[in-house]
Amino acid sequence: MVSAIEVRNLTKAYGELLAVNHINFSVSQGEIFGFLGPNGAGKTTTTRMLTCISTPTEGSAQIMGFDIQKQAFDAKEQMGVVTDISNVYLDLSAQENLIFTGKLYGLPKEKRLDKARELLEMFGLYDVRHESVKGFSGGMRRRLTIAMALVNDASVLFLDEPTTALDVQSVRVIHELIMKLNSSGTTIFLTTHNMTEASELCNRVAIISQGRIATIDTPERLKQAMDRVHSVEVVFDSSSSHLVKEMEELHGVRGVQKRGNKLRLLTLSPPEVLAGIFQFSERNNIRLLSVNTLSPSLEDVFLEMTGEEIVERPKGLGKMSGRRGPVGPRRSDH
Amino acid sequence: MQQGVRLDRLRKESARAWAIAWKDMRTYYLTPPSLMFGVLFPIALFFTFTVGRNLSSLQSLPILLSQTVFWASSTVGPVVIPLERRTKTFDRYLSAPMSLFSVLLGKTLAGIFFGLLVSIAPLLIGIFIFQAGVMNVIALALGIILSCFAFAAMGIMFASVPTESVGNIMMPLNFVRIPLLFISGVFIPIGELPLIGQVVACLSPLTHTLVLVRRGLGVESFNIPLEASIIALVVTSLLFLYLSFKFHESIKKRE
Numbered sequence: 001m002v003s004a005i006e007v008r009n010l011t012k013a014y015g016e017l018l019a020v021n022h023i024n025f026s027v028s029q030g031e032i033f034g035f036l037g038p039n040g041a042g043k044t045t046t047t048r049m050l051t052c053i054s055t056p057t058e059g060s061a062q063i064m065g066f067d068i069q070k071q072a073f074d075a076k077e078q079m080g081v082v083t084d085i086s087n088v089y090l091d092l093s094a095q096e097n098l099i100f101t102g103k104l105y106g107l108p109k110e111k112r113l114d115k116a117r118e119l120l121e122m123f124g125l126y127d128v129r130h131e132s133v134k135g136f137s138g139g140m141r142r143r144l145t146i147a148m149a150l151v152n153d154a155s156v157l158f159l160d161e162p163t164t165a166l167d168v169q170s171v172r173v174i175h176e177l178i179m180k181l182n183s184s185g186t187t188i189f190l191t192t193h194n195m196t197e198a199s200e201l202c203n204r205v206a207i208i209s210q211g212r213i214a215t216i217d218t219p220e221r222l223k224q225a226m227d228r229v230h231s232v233e234v235v236f237d238s239s240s241s242h243l244v245k246e247m248e249e250l251h252g253v254r255g256v257q258k259r260g261n262k263l264r265l266l267t268l269s270p271p272e273v274l275a276g277i278f279q280f281s282e283r284n285n286i287r288l289l290s291v292n293t294l295s296p297s298l299e300d301v302f303l304e305m306t307g308e309e310i311v312e313r314p315k316g317l318g319k320m321s322g323r324r325g326p327v328g329p330r331r332s333d334h
Numbered sequence: 335m336q337q338g339v340r341l342d343r344l345r346k347e348s349a350r351a352w353a354i355a356w357k358d359m360r361t362y363y364l365t366p367p368s369l370m371f372g373v374l375f376p377i378a379l380f381f382t383f384t385v386g387r388n389l390s391s392l393q394s395l396p397i398l399l400s401q402t403v404f405w406a407s408s409t410v411g412p413v414v415i416p417l418e419r420r421t422k423t424f425d426r427y428l429s430a431p432m433s434l435f436s437v438l439l440g441k442t443l444a445g446i447f448f449g450l451l452v453s454i455a456p457l458l459i460g461i462f463i464f465q466a467g468v469m470n471v472i473a474l475a476l477g478i479i480l481s482c483f484a485f486a487a488m489g490i491m492f493a494s495v496p497t498e499s500v501g502n503i504m505m506p507l508n509f510v511r512i513p514l515l516f517i518s519g520v521f522i523p524i525g526e527l528p529l530i531g532q533v534v535a536c537l538s539p540l541t542h543t544l545v546l547v548r549r550g551l552g553v554e555s556f557n558i559p560l561e562a563s564i565i566a567l568v569v570t571s572l573l574f575l576y577l578s579f580k581f582h583e584s585i586k587k588r589e
């Protein structure tokens with residue numbers, strides 16, 4: 001069976017910046033493929049190339065076997081696209097937006113209205129279907145954008161951070177929708193920087209950093225890494241330089257990072273560390289100003305999975321392209 | 335078989351181009367910038383050119399028609415495209431199953447119809463109220479339709495400047511549109527220009543608009559064979575469209 005998405009050496013250069021740097025991957029039909037990375041990693045740039053919005057500088061890709069450059073028409077017929085920004089026609093109503101999209105994808109006239117109606121109901125926009133989209137909230141626009149990507153019953157659906165701007169309730173609805181579409185055979189390419197989203201929905205997750213794919217792994221491995229890198233953030237009423245060392249010696253602490261007056265203790269078991277912190281504070285008579293447990297950050301998980309530090313690309317520094325961060329000096333053991 | 339596939343593709347592409355044109359017509363014709371540059375401007379300029387020049391209504395009509403097709407057609411693209419860039423809706427066309435060429439053709443069609451629409455009223459008033467006689471229907475019709483095509487494509491070409499603001503396109507566009515008025519026989523008869531001026535005039539599509547419309551209405555005009563003017567307008571239309579295509583393609587490479 002032909003791959004849903006096949007990417008070879010795909011590259012995008014903006015001047016000297018390699019926003020996407022010779023990446024390779026392949027997504028099978030029926031997969032939910034997660035594309036996870038920090039801001040500026042090149043996720044949107046990759047998606048824009050795959051959906052024919054921007055032309056690759058180098059390399060090639062196929063969607064359901066159709067080359068995105070040489071057979072663009074056929075490739076695009078296979079796709080549904082949700083871009084990172086909710087791009088709806090502000091001068092049209094919700095229903096007109098869907099009908100116009102239907103025309104662009106060649107739906108016959110009778111089917112356009114039925115489909116629009118079905119999607120408006122599905123996304124809770126039926127009651128406002130005749131209202132101009134100009135008055136829609138960010139979340140409503142997002143829902144309409146997703147609805148518009150479903151008009152043509154695409155076999156490959158590209159979603160670039162589909163759940164931004166949505167409330168918890170709507171996020172759940174979209175997640176359920178993704179699962180449902182997938183179980184009826186749609187391949188999903190899901191771009192996100194939300195690890196929980198990636199690990200819960202995807203069959204495989206690629207982690208992209210500075211234009212390169214650092215690793216492609218299972219969501220189980222991602223979850224394990226997430227479990228390993230909980231952290232506790234603590235602020236003491238003391239600026240003693242010994243604190244870092246003292247914290248490193250607490251039971252269950254795997255590493256300590258100092259950020260301003262905050263100390264971040266990496267751990268497998270936050271409760272154990274919390275107990276240790278309270279004991280330490282009492283025993284040494286150092287007052288605690290604040291204690292927080294933090295859910296794992298993408299940086300920590302990335303470090304855990306690849307042994308490399310994730311570096312957010314500074315804007316405008318072309319020369320940084322493709323360089324990977326050094327192995328983290330802040331890690332104390334494994 | 336192969337031909338069937340091709341015909342089917344052509345049918346799909348043109349239906350989608352038309353969908354774009356229709357949407358633009360419905361959404362943008364009545365917006366302030368379209369009305370200002372597409373309707374008010376040509377009428378204002380018409381009065382500037384004609385008042386006090388002692389022209390008969392028959393001599394004025396071609397000037398008015400040349401202004402409406404010129405300004406209205408070339409305005410739609412520069413109004414629509416930057417707005418669609420700003421809202422990122424232009425990206426939708428690129429990821430939809432249609433070629434870039436069809437997208438631009440759809441945008442051009444919206445300009446063509448705006449030019450036709452704005453020109454219909456003066457044409458009807460001229461014919462029915464001022465009794466302008468149509469001497470050569472084909473010259474008149476082709477003059478108006480092909481000019482709308484050429485100027486709409488010119489607008490699309492200028493709208494290839496990758497900007498999100500309408501002003502950034504109107505500025506350079508007017509920088510070209512206004513000088514064209516002076517070398518195209520609107521103001522100064524081409525016969526009175528020096529030879530170099532006459533050569534430049536022949537390169538301006540607006541010259542050919544006036545030649546065809548004047549001949550169509552039986553008004554004396556600069557002496558160019560009708561066929562030459564028709565070919566000139568067709569060639570400029572295709573050239574503008576081709577250049578727009580190339581510009582947009584290079585934007586896709588950069589963005």
Ligand SMILES: Nc1ncnc2c1ncn2[C@@H]1O[C@H](COP(=O)(O)OP(=O)(O)OP(=O)(O)O)[C@@H](O)[C@H]1O
Nearest residue numbers: 014019038039040041042043044045046193313589
């Ligand atoms: N049109 C452009 N011109 C120049 N540089 C660009 C352009 N688009 C993106 N970049 C740069 O390319 C890099 C990758 O950007 P991209 O938008 O793909 O990141 P992303 O992974 O989608 O990030 P985010 O999580 O913020 O959406 C960034 O450094 C960005 O500044």
Ligand SMILES: [Mg+2]
Nearest residue numbers: 043044045084
């Ligand atoms: Mg992005």
